[in-house]
Amino acid sequence: MGVKGFVEGGIASIIAGCSTHPLDLIKVRMQLQGESAAPKAELHNLRPALGFQTTTSQLGRGLPPPARVGPITVGVRIVQQEGVAALFSGVSATVLRQTLYSTTRMGLYDILKKKWADPRTGTLPLASKIGAGLTAGAIGAAVGNPADVAMVRMQADGRLPIAQRRNYRSVGDAIGRMVKEEGVTSLWRGSALTVNRAMLVTASQLASYDQIKEAILANGVMKDGLGTHVTASFAAGFVAAVASNPVDVIKTRVMNMKVEPGSPPPYSGAMDCFLKTVRLEGPMALYKGFIPTISRQGPFTIVLFVTLEQVRKLLKDFWN
Template sequence: MSDNAAWKAAKPFVNGGLSGMAATCIIQPIDMVKVRIQLGAKGSPLGVAKDIIAKDGFGSLYKGLNAGLLRQATYTTTRLGVFQVITDKTRIVRDDGVAGLFRGGGPTVVRAMALNMGMLASNDQAKEMIVAAGVFEKGSKLPIIGAAAIAGFFASACSLPFDFIKTRMQKMTPNPDGTMPYKSAVDCAMQTLRTEGPLKFYTGFPTFCLR
């Protein structure tokens, strides 16, 4: 295999990993604020960020960055690279339907699938619609940017409820009697829905969407 052929094969994976790592550096503070809001912090996102900085310093906004970068270097490298290769070679075929994507998955896995479903399903369609509208000149990069923004919105709408449940499951602590507040992700969802209403799952949506 020639050097050019090797680079052509590796390029989608390299670009995917580097772009994911760069995105993590940018969104880490926003993600930290989003988690604090989901856990009950009061005030606007900017106010919550100021409180975090005042109490723990600016560096606390980047707590856990190393783990995030490692995740992007492995998970996103593979995800975006494989997706690009598949997109170049075929149409995607789903044998099991949407329900099959969620079978046997935990909250984190379900969140990842929901996010990708909203993002990947809407990105190409949005780009095609923007180009078809004829608003921008042929060859313009703006349809790509606009489609990415639309895809980000749909990705947030699809995945935030699962992200909310994941956060609560990961951060829950035992009750005074030693029992855990939630028995499972489904139990967490049902308790939240019953006591706090459906809109609770979209707590911090503007911050999450910006992220």
């Protein structure tokens, strides 16, 4: 019974992750906009790419970074400057990440939900669902962090000047080079943030989906079918996006930072990144990329749960 939950969750997660990968890439690029810790050379090269003119004197005076652009503009410029295939940069890392992280969290959540359910009614209180989500998310994130680091770097690579790009060929190449060049510990860079984000996402996403779906069915609003699944999953995606975006911004920046030999890292840790981001860019910088986050989280969650429900139906007759 336990293995079935992992298989169902893994299949649904991989399909959802691959189908919404371009939106996730745009989100990452937007979260890195205006990053104050970026080298001046990178900022100088990035501004013209975004349609702004920058002079050396402006950089020297420490003027603020270019105005942020929206997700559609970011997407169009990625296609114009890097080609359509760039929208799927890091998709191999997404597949590995979903295989490790999402399969683990979905399977564990299913096990905990069944184990903690009332044996008489089969129901589980919201608090217990949240607890199951927090636990499953933490374990899944710890398992999948290497793929998460590789995915962020591969997605962000195109925004760097050509000379500074890492040019990973695949997720395997990314992980191998990280171990060789930066040590094994680099695979778990930002792991505390990944775990915190995963706990928030899993608890808010899975628990709210179950709770909203149960409420819809209990109140007779809709029958158990596609309409219910889409409604509950979209609402769950919105809740997850609001809860996780601040942590996601910091996670993206810490994972993506490039440490030059002999130089101190741009951020000493998550808290340092948080303080620099808020101090130099304002509190709302923590919600950079929110539009693509919800634009991705909504479809991702819908595809995830609709696919999950269909996979459950298909496997029901073959795997009890």
